Amino acid sequence: MDFEGMERIRGIAPIWKAEGDWLERAESCRDEGGRLVSLWGSETEEGAFVHAAYVLSKGMLIVKHRVEGGSYPDLSGIFPCASRMQRSIFDMHGIDHQGRDKRPWLCHGFWKFPLRKGGLQGATPSSEDYPFVRVEGEGVHEIAVGPVHAGIIEPGHFRFQVVGEKLLRLEERLGYKHKGIEKAFEGMTIPEGARLAARISGDSTVAYSWAYAMAVEAACGITVSSRAGLLRGIALERERVANHLADLGALGNDAGFSFGLAQFSVIREDMLRINKSVFGHRLMMDLVVPGGMSGDFEEGGKMIEETNIIESKVRDLREIYMDHTGLQDRFLTTGKVEPALAAALGLTGLAGRASRNAADIRVDHAYFPYDMLDVSMATHYGGDVAARVSVRFDEIFESLRLIRMMIERLPEGEIMQNLPACSGFGAGWVEGFRGEVLLALEIENGVIRRAHPHDPSWQNWPVLEFAVTGNIVPDFPLINKSFNLSYSGHDL
Amino acid sequence: MYRIIREILKYGIKTEPAPACDPSLKVGGMEMLEKSLAIRHVDAGSCNGCELEIHALNNPYYLLEGSGIQFVASPRHADMLLVTGPVSRHMEAALKATYDAMSEPRLVVAVGDCGRNGGIYCSRRNYACCGGISSVIPVDVEIPGCPPEPEAILKGILSAIRS
Numbered sequence: 001m002d003f004e005g006m007e008r009i010r011g012i013a014p015i016w017k018a019e020g021d022w023l024e025r026a027e028s029c030r031d032e033g034g035r036l037v038s039l040w041g042s043e044t045e046e047g048a049f050v051h052a053a054y055v056l057s058k059g060m061l062i063v064k065h066r067v068e069g070g071s072y073p074d075l076s077g078i079f080p081c082a083s084r085m086q087r088s089i090f091d092m093h094g095i096d097h098q099g100r101d102k103r104p105w106l107c108h109g110f111w112k113f114p115l116r117k118g119g120l121q122g123a124t125p126s127s128e129d130y131p132f133v134r135v136e137g138e139g140v141h142e143i144a145v146g147p148v149h150a151g152i153i154e155p156g157h158f159r160f161q162v163v164g165e166k167l168l169r170l171e172e173r174l175g176y177k178h179k180g181i182e183k184a185f186e187g188m189t190i191p192e193g194a195r196l197a198a199r200i201s202g203d204s205t206v207a208y209s210w211a212y213a214m215a216v217e218a219a220c221g222i223t224v225s226s227r228a229g230l231l232r233g234i235a236l237e238r239e240r241v242a243n244h245l246a247d248l249g250a251l252g253n254d255a256g257f258s259f260g261l262a263q264f265s266v267i268r269e270d271m272l273r274i275n276k277s278v279f280g281h282r283l284m285m286d287l288v289v290p291g292g293m294s295g296d297f298e299e300g301g302k303m304i305e306e307t308n309i310i311e312s313k314v315r316d317l318r319e320i321y322m323d324h325t326g327l328q329d330r331f332l333t334t335g336k337v338e339p340a341l342a343a344a345l346g347l348t349g350l351a352g353r354a355s356r357n358a359a360d361i362r363v364d365h366a367y368f369p370y371d372m373l374d375v376s377m378a379t380h381y382g383g384d385v386a387a388r389v390s391v392r393f394d395e396i397f398e399s400l401r402l403i404r405m406m407i408e409r410l411p412e413g414e415i416m417q418n419l420p421a422c423s424g425f426g427a428g429w430v431e432g433f434r435g436e437v438l439l440a441l442e443i444e445n446g447v448i449r450r451a452h453p454h455d456p457s458w459q460n461w462p463v464l465e466f467a468v469t470g471n472i473v474p475d476f477p478l479i480n481k482s483f484n485l486s487y488s489g490h491d492l
Numbered sequence: 493m494y495r496i497i498r499e500i501l502k503y504g505i506k507t508e509p510a511p512a513c514d515p516s517l518k519v520g521g522m523e524m525l526e527k528s529l530a531i532r533h534v535d536a537g538s539c540n541g542c543e544l545e546i547h548a549l550n551n552p553y554y555l556l557e558g559s560g561i562q563f564v565a566s567p568r569h570a571d572m573l574l575v576t577g578p579v580s581r582h583m584e585a586a587l588k589a590t591y592d593a594m595s596e597p598r599l600v601v602a603v604g605d606c607g608r609n610g611g612i613y614c615s616r617r618n619y620a621c622c623g624g625i626s627s628v629i630p631v632d633v634e635i636p637g638c639p640p641e642p643e644a645i646l647k648g649i650l651s652a653i654r655s
Contacts, residue, residue, distance in 0.1 A: 108581075108582045110581045110582070110620075111581070111619045111620065114619050114620070147582075147583065147586050148534055148586050148590055150565030150566070151533075151563070151565065152533045152535075152543055152546050152547055152563060153535070153543070154535050154538075154540055154543065155534075155535050155536075155537075155583060155586065175582060176537075176580065176582045176583050176586070177535075177537045177538075177580055177582070177583070178580055178581075178582055178620050179537050179578060179580045179613045179618065179620050179621050180613065180618045180619055180620035180621060181613070183618065183619065183620075184612075184613055184615075184616070184618060187616075192615075195612055196612055196613075199539040199541070199611075199612055199613075199638075200539065201539060201540060202538070202539040202540040202541025202542070202543070202544060202639065203540055203541070203544060205539075205541065246544070246547070259496055259499075259500070262551070262552050263499060263503065265547075265548070265550070265551035265552065266503060266506055266551060266552050266553070268548075268551070269548060269551050269553050272548070276641075282545070282641060283541055283544065283639070285541065285638065316495070316499060317499070319495070320495055320496060320499065323495075486540065487540070488537075488538065488539050488540050491580075
């Protein structure tokens, strides 16, 4: 697709916007090997609109389409991941889509169209059950799990169709954590919005805070200092490493190797304690703020030393994981997503890279500070749990290298800039540990009019349903963990 | 096997002593429970930040299981419900059902600022949130923080036992 004549929005990320040609643009994006990131709705005095964010080789394209006659053309035939997003647009705005699946998604019947202009409509849940697709036949039975799961996990419902131990089909029912985040954004000031953005998905707090800050800065037309930019990079890579450490430990544990959990959780705890002493918060919440950073640090040398220690420990543990027959027996060929299926369904982020879907904003669309770091992308062709484990190990080593480079290149300077009260549209696009996070934002005189956060879990939850098919029930927790998807970031 | 043992020895014992509690609360304490407390965790709508810190309680530094406190899979096995919030409208019924499934006596600990009062999500009226945990089930102890650090969660759990 030719970006000529389209408007590039301000800000560091390469993002363009265009209007109209809803279906044509979706088709040409697919034909060029692009991907759909997010769909959302909005309403102004002029009427209702739907928006789509695509990624092409040159950057992101955000298409706005006016809804005529109460509905808009279905994209799920072009990009399968559009289906649940279209269902959610209906739940939130009452804007109908022309797709086949008309079931509600985020809405469980307690409320109706909260983002519609003129206010929320009350509703009473229907007494009918959500119509899960069922498998019938001799010996087939159903296992219902959740929303409260057996462990320290977020809530969601899984409906398994099983023969013996073999999984024939999984269907997810999410939305249990829906807490009105998009509505809560409306009318917030910029600093209030920053606090909320940091709490969309706690494990990706830096990624969301940065995406939000980037969107505000794009709308206001300001650029942060190099020091603040590099500090953001350091925080994002530290978040990635900390999450990968937790996942690698938990994956070992889910396969009965509790040694792995103990070892990795010690490294993670050491890291969080350094976050606390350096940045003042273990998870680095509210660290990245519009205009720059709320915290700085002086002792770069200490952190370089720490990265060296982590690297040598993780190297030892990787050898142990790789050589452990029992562990590899559980990891290999489990929860396999073939590269072709991954590409067709739009599997994204870390899980996508483990199925040869090579995409990483830090590499493909690098902006400061990643444009000066020459990031190397970790990929794998396996598509199974073992591949996702391997990509995590590779990404830890790469992130540690990036952290060291960024500390070495950290210039002196201010870390905060004043924000003017501004109006306009902005978007932030960040490669979090799970995949790409997008935050689209409309501001009016320093107050948020509409904000839409997007988590990569939207793309990957539906693929999990395919990944588990043909596996046995006890492998589900392991497969689920290897994707480690967010419920909160998805349910909003 | 040799390498696994080598790593374990290299790390040594990381476990730290449990934090001291307010002595005025000391009525029975863990001794009363004969060093055994079963906790059922429910996430009623959090951002998952609190879950990360609850997970940390099981790492070798805090070693919750070492002091006889363990997380269990069913509310029927639990003495305590550890709940993170805010309570979303969609989790209200599940939270109540989990609470009702517990046998008495039972304790409820609300974790984090959102568990206390709904936090940032409920700063204004919100159609999708019920508010803090206490707006749905009775709460014994509330632990402030966003998210509270593992030590604060541990202190909150211990003070609930002693209260």
